[in-house]
Amino acid sequence: MLAAAAVALLVVMVMALVRAMLGPTIYDRILAVNVFGTKTVLLIAVVGFLFGRPDFLDIALVYALINFISVIGVLRYFEYSGSRQKGAKP
Amino acid sequence: MNFSVIGLMQAVLVIPLLAAAGVALTGLRPNLREGISLVSGALLFAVVWSLYQSVMAGDRSGWTLLELLPGLTISFRLEPLGILFCLIASSLWMVTVLYSIGYMRGHGESNQTRFYALFAIAIASVGGIALADNLLTLFIFYEVLTLSTYPLVTHAGTDKARRGGRTYLGLLLGTSIVCFLPAIIGTWVVAGTLTFKEGGIFGDDITPVLLSLLLVLFVFGIGKAAVMPFHRWLPAAMVAPTPVSALLHAVAVVKAGVFALVKVGVFIFGLDTLGTLAVTEWLLYLVAFGVLAASLVAMRQNNLKARLAYSTISQLGYISLGVLLATSAGLLGSALHIAMHAFGKITLFFCAGAILVASHKSEISDMRGLGRAMPLTMAAFFIASLSIIGLPPAGGSWSKWYLILGTLEAGQWLLMGVLMLSSLLNIAYLLPIPLKAFFATDSTGSVGAGEAAGIREAPLTSLLAIMITTLMCLLLFFYPQPLYDLARSIG
Amino acid sequence: MLTHLPVLQVVVPLLAAPACLLLDRARLAWLFALMATTISLVISALLLYQVNQHGTLVYALGGWDAPWGIEYRIDLLAAYVLLVVSGIATLVIAAMGQGIALEIPQERQPVFYVIYLLCLAGLLGIVATGDIFNVFVFLEISSLATYALIAHGQDRRALWASYQYLIVGTIGATFILIGIGFLYSLTGTLNMQDLAQRIPETDSVRTAYTAFAFLVVGICLKLALFPLHLWLPNAYAYAPSLVTAFLAATATKVAVYLLIRVHFSVFGEHFVSSVLPLHNILITLGLIGVFVASLVAIFQTNIKRLFAYSSIAQIGYMIVGIGFGTAVGVQATLLHLFNHALMKGALFMALAAVVYRLGSADISAFRGLGRQMPWTMAAIVIGGLSLIGMPLTVGFVSKWYLVLAAIEADMWPIALLILAGSILAVVYVWRLVETAYFPSGDEPMPEVQGTVASREAPLALLIPTWLLVVVNIYLGIDTRLTVGTSGAVASALLGVGQ
Amino acid sequence: MKHSLSLFFLLALLWLGNSGHYTPLLLAIGVLACLFVMWVAQRMNLVDHESQPLNLGWGIFGYLGWLTAKVVSSNVAVVGHIWRGNGSISPSVARLPLSQSTDMGRVIYANSITLTPGTVAMDMDDGSVVVHALTEAGIQELEQGEMNRRVARLEE
Amino acid sequence: MMAVLAEWLSVPLLAVGIFLVVSGGVGLLRFPDIFCRMHAAGVTETLASGLILLGLMLLAGWGIAAFKLLLILLFLLITSPTASHALAKAALHGGMKVDPDKKETF
């Protein structure tokens, strides 16, 4: 079952990648990357159990943190640049 | 005794340097400044004269200043050819300063302090070159001479002067870096020493190909000897004030070139080795071609200084040729011609300068009839021309005589012909100038118009200098013995 | 205390950097940084003395021995380079007290000194460490600091230059990292001493070559070997003048050091020359670099740029020396490494003085400068003569050995080409000399800031500059120290006479 | 003080839960680490009722239970739409009124909307929230206001 | 006994989780615009993640591992809406054509 879960997660990650490539907007891509990230967290956890190394959970935890922060960071960047482009040229 | 000789040799280097410092410090008081130069010149000449006696007594003392690179020192040694060079330079320094006082002030030149200081430094470098005991020492002072004379060439600061300076520096530094230096380093690698030695320093095991390569590098690398095609710097340097031309053509620069060439020929290769190399023959022909070509070019020059410059190139060829002949008579002729040409050519340049200062004329065609206004100058020009051509009663006849003997000794009939032909050309491009000055009418058609235009002889000090050098040209014909003895003891 | 010198050499500037951040007054920060670099200089002098007395110094960091811990290893070569780097760093920072004032605002100066110290620590670390991964880390520390230093330039192009250098430098560093990775996978060690032993025993020669290739390319990017030099001219031209002096005299030198280390200490001449045509490549690229960079230099109107291109050319000479693969060749490279640091240090510091007075390093600023700033200009002339390779300057000594190496290797054409390159140096140096001493035409002289009495650069700039000039001449005349040391190092590197 | 204690308790729980090593040394380090983080949080003015919403009381657990059920049911709904295809959805946007009086309450409400699949809070101001829903039904359900009321009740 | 039971129990949890996560992936690909896709992504981030992590918790049994899994779950549940909201807001402000003041259907 664990193996099936891992495979399913990988499949979803591939789907996310496809969405990331297709876009069409930058927000679609960010969404896809976020999904890819959260699925990675799950994958790490599942793989940890699959290989009998539950200590991987620490990595999953850290990865979840990084993923969240990076998505927020990227979003802030685009939100600002988006509103700035609307404004007058500096 | 030994110590004092070394002390004197050190003095040869130190006196001009102190003079340079003194000149720089007294720049605001011209009389004192020129006084320092004159006194230093006299002092230097006295020192060199004393060294002359030592060297004739067989003294070959030497001393090492420092070890620049492992096994390679900056060293000096008493040696006849070097003393010959020193004698020329020290005596002519004095005379040139004397001349310059009149010329530079008469011409209202700026930056005179720089001129006198650098002149003194150039004399110091000549001392270094003349007394050098090895190639490295020679090379170092050779480069110092180039650098210290560059500002003199560019003295005027005009566009033309800057262009001339560029050519001067470019060719001299260029040849010395690209050919001379590798030749020296190559010699060091091949022979394991750079110290001058009678009979040369190369062992028998060295291939002729390598020796030929080195010889070619030396001949072209010593750009100051103005071997064609690296002669362009001499005409380019004409832009300099006349005393500088004297320095270049007679006192220091070109003489340093041929001196270095003689040194390399005699003390690095040795005349025997030189004679066996096939490439020597080729170089001889090249030089001979240069002698003729430069004479022909000289004939076509209307500018007096340009004509004299090409004359120098041609005469330097004589000296180079004398060495490459690799015979004792040729060597003797070369050594003597270094001196004879120096006195002759300096007189000619002094005259050219005097004419320029007094009449503001630089083109030969304008000088017809000038003899009435400047009889002494033109007479001096005539005698100096005889010396350059090699006719009695002037010193040049001796050196030319030995050079011809040298060609005979080497069995080079063709070269003898070249020398004779070139002498005829010398006559053709030099003698008409004084003759026309005395006997031809000037452009306005009247004889002696110069006087009417208010042209008089050059300032007194300049005239005095001209008289001294002219006298030397004559004296060296009647009393060549001291120089002959000196030249005889080389090698 | 004395036994800890190898690590203190790096730790002092490394710790001084953050400490400097706490000093909020520019003057105070400068004094502190000067003190720290001076201590570094003293340490490097002591290290050189110790190495001369007792041979190579080995220091295990934190008491862990070599294969596990990081080892600091100071042999004669390292001690020699350490002295150059810390010496130049001290002189430059001494000059910065006054010289940087116009280019960097007062309130930014403490941070500037922090970065400067970090850069110094990185450079010293590269030289001092015996662990190749540690080399990478220090390389990046120094590089990051360098990018930041360059970005401090006034001109906005400094930012762009810094960015470009960052990209190229990072790629270079990454190449080095790959090379190190291959070496580690091959031998299982990162200690350079161990690597040197294990590489010849390896059965996968191809991996070793791959590693070597990556390392060499990476290092050559850092040392701006033609054609990997494109980042350098802008970086040098737009960085603050004294930063350029520091970088030109130290950063590329350390990169050359690294190349020598990797080539001769880690892989060994025998290994390198057995299969690769590296020698020919190095000689060819070096010479092309000499000619191309010198030719480009001739046409520069910004003198900082001119000397930047000249640096690329001089690096070419160093690479040619390595390319001979002989003891004399390496000796020539080492001599030139040392000597070029002196020349370019002096030249760029003199340029900094010109910029300080005239606010520009353009050739037009040099018109008639021989009269207005006689001492500064004289320093430039002497530095230029050294660059050309005139006798009685250090430049002559290194040229001599370079040509000697070429002739000994029976490569006469190369010898002539090396010297022909010097002619190009004559051209670009002389353009400057002519402008300064024989200005043409009736164009007015450039406006000099300050009163007539203070036209010459301030002593704070002039003294360090002239210290370098004097050393330049002194070591051109008394060559025992440099020639002796470089000779000993070269024979040790090539295993001659051991 | 109440908030500090709560934060310390939270941090300690995290440390203990993640460490797995309970030697005196590590425990001591843990205490120090927690204190350090508290000091930093204090300096950043983070220790207040916003980060430690203790005032919400026990009612929050009841709400969380209700929300969980809601999340499950809306998941099922959205999955249904996914498999049935784009014909089954009717994306719509609406501005809904807020009846919460505190920032905390509004955040909980908006986050609850977003947490349940099928609805997303896109933007909000003091009095309203803009919601995007996968179907019109989603909007209508929110308009009925059960979630709104439950969150508002939490604030009391 | 308990462990075996837990292992058995974990199977359906994981299975449903897998189904939901794949569904979310399909939705991500299938739905027409960014906002609709966000709803699909929400599926994978809430119930799907929760079920899979619960399944793992059952396998892990009482202990630190379970605690960490719980932590991960809480973290995902807290951050997911925040990220979604940030994304939606950015998309809304970044020019996606939606008029918030008019109730409308696309």
Add this chain to the structure above:
Amino acid sequence: MLMELYNYWVVILLMMTGFYIVIVQGNLIKKLIGLNLFQTSVFIFYISVGKVAGGTAPIQSAGIDVYSNPLPHVLILTAIVVGISTTALALALVIRIRNAYGTVEEEELQKRDLQC
């Protein structure tokens, strides 16, 4: 051979992609992204080289004997820190470039430098 060294192929692919982006992209930020990709490929290379056949992640745990080599991980941790510092510095530079020039496009930058 091809499959045996698949990690190398992955690394090379990533590396070339990153390198390509650095060279071709005119946008300074995108260049940085390429640079990061380039660096990351090397990190992966290190980690994969440290893999020991049958070994698991080098986190000590009861009942496990074979671990991958931990040293590459340690090294790469350092390298990652270095890489992040580089990126941070580069981003700071880009911000200042943007302030000074008003653009982060390479071509535009060059145009604006030529103008003055």
